[in-house]
Amino acid sequence: MAMIITPDVGRSMMEAIAAGRAKYVEQRYRQALNSFTEAIKHCPCEVAKKKRKRRELEDQEGSENAQALLTTLTATRPPSLECLNPLHLKALNYRSGTFEKVPDLRRAQADARRMMEIAPCSPEGYLRASKLLRAEDKSLEAFNVLTEGILACLEGPSEPEHLRILDKARNPLKPKYAKVDPLGSFVSLSWMSTARLPPELIQDIFGRLDLSSLCHCLRVSKNWRRLLTASVHYWRSLLFTGTSNPRKPVSARSLRKLLSYSSNNIRELLIDDARRFVLDRRKFDIILKAGIKLERLEISNPPEALILTQIPKHLKYLKLDGFHRFYRPSDLSRDSYRTILAAVAPTIETLDISGIPRQWLTEAQIPMMPNLKHLRLSKGRDQPWPLSVGHLLRSTPNLEQLHIEGINFNVIPPGYETLDTFDINCLPNLKALTIVDTKAHMSQTNHHDPSTLDAYRRLTVLNAGRKLRVLDLHYRWDYTGFHLDSTDIFSRMHGNPAYEYENLEEFRVTKLVISPQVAQDLFEGPIRAGKLHSFDIVFPLPKFREPLGESSAEHIKKYQWLEGAESIRSIGLYDFHFKSYIYMAEHPLINFLNKLPCLEELRITSNHFDSSDFIVTLRDILNLVKLKSAYIPQISGMAFERIRELAQQKGVNLVWEKRLPKWPLALKGD
Incomplete structure (x- = not known):
């Protein structure tokens, strides 16, 4: 409610304020206080305040129960109204500063509080109060007063400049006291309001943290711990990888506690170093009991053979590294590695194993995996036996991506009348093939095992090559100077007109030197069709005593057929x-x-x-x-x-x- 200020009242207040400032400059603080007080008394709101108190006292004297009436009046007394008289605020500010010089900090604080009452959306009262509190070494209270001023300005009509002034005054105190709990409300000057992060955003932020960071967040406060443990979403993926790889062994008790946060319903488990984790059979059993609906499991370097006590019927992604080390010829019936793979074979969609079960190599006991789409195989160091490529492919009829590394093959395509029928009809859905051969040589006199090289040739033409979209060959051979014969990995492809890479999108080689003419025969079709967008060129070794750069210059000039290709x-x-x-x-x-x-x-x-x-x-x-x-x-x-x-x-x-x-x-x- 605005008070009417007459010209006489305004003139009187201005004269009193001017007199007080003059006495303040002369360091006559007592006389200055009297002048500022006289100016305050002339404000209409102060006059109305005095009249209201006088009426209350008169009513109190005529009452039989004065004390009860006084209590009632105090409880029902209306709050101080906002005064829109800037001279009143100025007089209070000057008087508070004068009390600070006297010094009388108690009265200076009273005037500062009065300024906040009559002008809650102006920064002067909050600035004065925070200054007085800092003088008493109460920095936290000073910071809170300034924050209170910002909140008051945000709630009522105020100028943006007022907010900037108050926030600037907080800057020296922010490093120590401006701690914002993102789970609670906080002041946001950019939004010009008090803000609270939406629950969806909080969930997204915590969902991006790794396991180690989430465990640290549990220690922040009871509120954080309650929120994090109340949502099983954060704990269904336990990834002990990278910085979350434990430095010390994880006890069975800690593992149970961690699993309980997901209500014993984990969906993903990754353990980069099971030896450091000390993943024994007891802990593995605890994980299996909490992973009834486990969909992804990755375990590397186990310290002992792990036994599958409970079959995860929903498992789709499995990565095992180092499990082949626990093979015991004397106890074939209890080979846990083969048992694990046989148990998950009906549901598995992605399989990545380093170290192949012994029975797959010597007895071709590869289980049928009807849903397998992605297969990555690499042999262990102590596994010299060949793998039957025919048995492998027959056990994975719906395979879409095949990655093999360092494997010796023998070609025995069972169930097919001819080898050509095997090439054309096998793996009709294969889209990506990666071959990594770490044992290849560049000398023509040191050929590969003929069976392995023949397996490579057949893999590159599965389903006549028509569905293949990615071909990645980490295979070292240079046959640009020789005739295309049995040493050519692509001999079956360009030797049969029925084979064609018509849908190829990526061709990657980092060691395999291919003649430009062969490359043109194989890949010009998908390039001109606008499909092949990634292409690699490996240059041949320089010839003996040739002019510098001659071989490379001749090689790149023979790729003129590739020039102008818009798909690359x-x-x-x-x-x-x-x-x-x-x-x-x-x-x-x-x-x-x-x-x-x-x-x-x-x-x-x-x-x-x-x-x-x-x-x-x-x-x-x-x-x-x-x-x-x-x-x-x-x-x-x-x-x-x-x-x-x-x-x-x-x-x-x-x-x-x-x-x-x-x-x-x-x-x-x-």
Whole structure:
């Protein structure tokens, strides 16, 4: 309620305030107090206040029960009304400052509180009160008063400048006292209100934390612990990986407690180092009992053989590493590794095992896995026996992605009349094939085991190659200088016109040198169809005593059929060796790259270059070829810093690591 201020009242207050300020400058504080008090008395709200108190006292004297009436009046007394007289606020502020000089901090605080009462949306009272509290070493109370002022300004009509003034006064105190609990309400000046994070956002934030961070959050407060343990969503995925990999063994009691947060209903469990975890049979049994609906299980490096006491009937993703080490020929009936794989075979969709069960290798006892879509196999160091590729593929009829690493094969396609029928009809849904051969040689005189090489050939033409979308061959061989014969991994592909990579999207090789003519025969079709978008080229070794860079220059010129291909978005260049060119535009590699109109990503490395020559080539490419990203894992030190700065100037995202695709591969449309 606004009070009417007459010109006489306003003039009287201004004269009294001016007189008080003059006496304050002369350090006549007592006389200044009297002047400021006189100014305050002239304000209409103070006059109305005095009249109200006088009426209450008169009513109190005429009452038989004065004490009861006084209590009633105090309880029902209306709060102080906001005074819109700026001279009243100014007089109170000056009088509070004068009391501080006297000093009389109690009365100075009383005036500051009065300022907050009559002008709750003005910063002066809060600033004065916080200053007085800091003078008494009450920093926390000063911070709270300023925060109270901000809240009052947010609730009522106020100027944004008032909020900025109050928040600026809080800045020196924020490092110590501005602790915001995101689970409660807090002041948000950006939103100009008190704010509370939506429950959905809180759940999303906690859902992004790793297991170690979640366990630390349990110790913040009882409120945090209650909220985190009330939601089983956070604890259904227990990933003991990376920073969450425990440094000390996890006790059975702690494991039970952790599992209880999910109501004993975990869906994912990943243990990077089961030996450090000390995952024994007792703990594994506890996990199985809490994982009735377990969908993903990854265990590496177990300290002992684990027994499957309860079959997880919903398991879809399984990764086991090192389980083959506990094979005992004397007790074949109790081979726990084979038992685990046989038990989950009906439901498993993704299987990643390092170290193959002995029975799969020597007796071909591979269980039928009708739902398996993604398979990754690698043999252990002490497993020299071959794996029957025929039995393997017959046991996985719906396989979509196959990744094999360091495996010796024998080709025994059971149930097929001819080998050609085996090639065409096997794995009709295969979309991605990765072959990693760590035992290949580059010398023609040191051939692979013929059966293994024949298995590789047959794998590259499964289902006639028509459904294949990703072909990734980490296989070292250089047959560009030889006739296409039994050493050619693609001999079955280009030897039969019925085979064609018509849907291929990615072709990756980092060691396999292919002649440009063979590459054209195999991949020109999907490139011209606009499907093949990622392509790799490995350059041959330089010939003995040839002019510097001649082999690489001749090799890249034979890829003229690739020039102008609009489908190519990413290209890899490996083991090239070019001489330096005075004019960068004459460089054959730069000319080739500039003729790929839609090129965005470059993956490049070479082991045949001097470091300085390689840096010059990289510099020329970044200067003349338009790119979005480049993967260059070979350089380091100051050379990397110079290349990084140049890439930044050209708007190229430079990545100092190899581009390793995730497994299973994320294929579009799946």
